[in-house]
Amino acid sequence: MSSPFLAGAVHLQGFSRSFHGKQVLHDLYLDVPPGQFVALLGESGSGKTTLLRALAGLDAEAQSSGGAAAHGNVSVLFQDSRLLPWLSVLDNLTLGLDAQEVRTAAGQLLREVGLADKAAVWPGTLSGGQKQRAALARSLLREPHVLLADEPFGALDALTRIRMHGLLRRMVDRIRPTVLLVTHDVDESLLLADRILVLKDGKIAEDHAVGLAHPRRPDHPAFMQLRATLLRSLGVETEFA
């Protein structure tokens, strides 16, 4: 049966999920239109990863009720690159996709992420940032309608993260997937997302629209104001907030 929803739309309808009788997500409702970039913020244990994994169709052992669906082709990006060490970088990208045009597209993507000269090497010879760039290229090669990203930059140093933000934004502007990005980083969410959800105890506690054009400036008054609001929501009170 064909889906009545548009490719790229993400929907939660009264969605709940438990592990071994412990409820982690509580009756969530959400409509994400195609192409929207949504960041998921929340304290540790608030259920961000559980929600993303549910949308990715993972954790089959969990008990779920209600609906959770990401419509169309879905790619997932994790904190670790999950590149297969016995395949070259290029072969990691094209695994399972054999056509010559796919290899050409993969080569172009590697150029875009600055890894043109690394196509033939083993992933083990790459730095952490290079691995994540390769993983980003792999996740976008299939031109997904929905990109589910779970702290993809969480393990990177601050400078590499900044470069990855610019790169992700450029790639998203070109390919236009719907993005759900789990992050602990308030600034990352403000730099990248159109919409920021705050999860608390497995519920969507806040839903903010970020009406700022790209590229964003952290010294813009609206940026600073929303930053202070989000930090307070997350229980962080600082002299900077």
Ligand SMILES: Nc1ncnc2c1ncn2[C@@H]1O[C@H](COP(=O)(O)OP(=O)(O)OP(=O)(O)O)[C@@H](O)[C@H]1O
């Ligand atoms: N596979 C699982 N089995 C049992 N409990 C789980 C499983 N996955 C998640 N949980 C529990 O669900 C709760 C929410 O975890 P989740 O990883 O979704 O939170 P999070 O907001 O992503 O946290 P963090 O920011 O620390 O990654 C936690 O109490 C966690 O122990």
